[in-house]
Amino acid sequence: MWQAKAVREAARAGDYGKVIELVRQDRRMTQAQLGGAIGLSQSAVSRLEKRGARTYSTEVLAAASAHLGIPPSWVGLADSRSPGHVNGDDDVDRRRFLGGVAATAAMPVLTALPHRDGPSEGRAAALRLSTSAYRRLDGSTPSRDLSEAVKSHMRLIQSITAKATGEGDRHRLAAVGSEAASLAGWLAWDMGDNGSARTWYGSALKAARASGDPLLVAYQAGSLAQFEAHAGNGTEALNLAGRARRVLGDRCPPVAEAWLLSVEALAHAAGGDRRSTDRALTASRAAAEALPGDPPPWPWVFAFDPEKVAACRVTCGARLGLADWVLSDDVEALATGHAKQRALLLLDIAAGHLAGGRIEPAFALARWALDTGLTYKSGRVVERARALRRTLTTGAPPKVVRDFDERLHGAYL
Structure with missing residues (x-):
């Protein structure tokens, strides 16, 4: 269990580097591992933990707190709560903290390559932090609303990469570009644009090779x-x-x-x-x-x-x-993923019911999944719902299927 009292005292004292150190240790993460996750070297993380905000910008503190799942106010960043409200003995605060850690760990977010200290490390970390923020928004935001922002983000990365001079800088920025391109591919896939998704994923693979990192x-x-x-x-x-x-x-x-x-x-x-x-x-x-x-x-x-x-x-x-x-x-499967991912799983479960001849439960689940797909404007979910409907060829469908057909017929994204 995390060191509630020590974290609370460090937050109240404004020793944000100590907050990061305590939480990092509680997660059994080394300084090198945290550095690799946020675009800093091991020695830079050591300095961050010793000096906190006196040495690093808010972007670096934000990157560390986001990766570790620390509420922003605990490292002196703007939030709806202040460090003075931190109460390690409060179950609500504890669940909030641990929930943040779990959410961070569950995200399929790529992180930075380990590298030497230098002026470029903050730039790569800031770009990566933006990509991570977009990924977190994916679970609660329609991909169509995120897509243009991510494409603009990609253009910024490409512009910065084109001006990079050192080999190490180019490798780091290639890794950042690979992550952003992968996210663009994911968004295109969710929108049902498989052609663009394949292109973006191919670009992500090409940039990964340029980064020089086999992982x-x-x-x-x-x-x-x-x-x-x-x-x-x-x-x-x-x-x-x-x-x-x-x-x-x-x-x-x-x-x-x-x-x-x-x-x-x-x-x-x-x-x-x-x-x-x-x-x-x-x-x-x-x-x-x-x-x-x-x-x-x-x-x-x-x-x-x-x-x-x-x-x-x-x-x-x-x-x-x-x-x-x-x-x-x-x-067990439905314990994973966000709403759009669970909708796809529900459609797979509906397919299982349909394969077993259970039409009504199949389309009751499919209707819920379709509503989720329409709420988040997910072309992938809607097309998967259409594919499920095509597998049922009965001449006199029950009411639950007719209701599903009516909802599907009016589906416009």
Whole structure:
């Protein structure tokens, strides 16, 4: 449990570096790991913890607090609460704090490459912080509303990168650009624009290679593989996952192994190979259950756990038409993701019900998912709902299906 009293006292005293140090230690994260996450070297993090706001700008403090899940007011930044209100014995405050940590850990957010001290480190950290903020907004904001802002952000990164002179600076900015391009791909995918999504993911992979970091290259190759698997291109997805494995070689971190196995499971399901899908899912769950408690290495700074594997199994079961796979893991799977991701899972669960001949529960779930997709203007959710409806060919659909048809017919994004 986090050191509530010590954190409270440090916040009240204005020793924000100490606040960061205590929370970092509680999360069992080294100074080098935190530095890699926010664009600072290990020695720079050491100075930050010793001197706090007297040395670093608000952008750096904001980056550290965002990554660690610290309420902004605890490090002297603007917030609706002041450090004086911090009460480590208050259950509400504790849940708020731990909830922030969990949310930060669960985000699929790439972070910075470790690098030497220099004037460029704050620039890369600030750009990355903006990308991270856009990613956090994705869960509660329509992708159409974020897309233009992210594209403008990409243009800024490209402009700054074009003026970079040092090799190390170019590598860091390439990593930043890779992260932003990956986010742009995710947003395009959510809007149902698969062509643009594929282009952006390809750009993210190209920028990752320019960064010179094999972990980032593997992550972006795996991300593109995941996209291709969902698009039904199983062979291409397996090729990309294999490329990610070759880049890492025998240095594949445990979290990367668990995640890549789930990507391969999706690829096998896209190809209709039930046996290979089952093997990959079983191996992925075993790997996820054996993950150490230490923070995963960059860029795998998101939680990958058995619940993620359960969600993958639900999706694979829906693609393969296996109702037992879908309905056995439905509750566990829904513990993951934000509203749009849960809507997609609900549509997969609806497909499982439909495969088992349970029409009414299938379309009751599908209606809820469709409403979520319309609320967030998610083309991916709406198109998945249309695909589900096409699988039912009965001549006299029950009322729940007719209500769904009416809602779907009036769906305009």
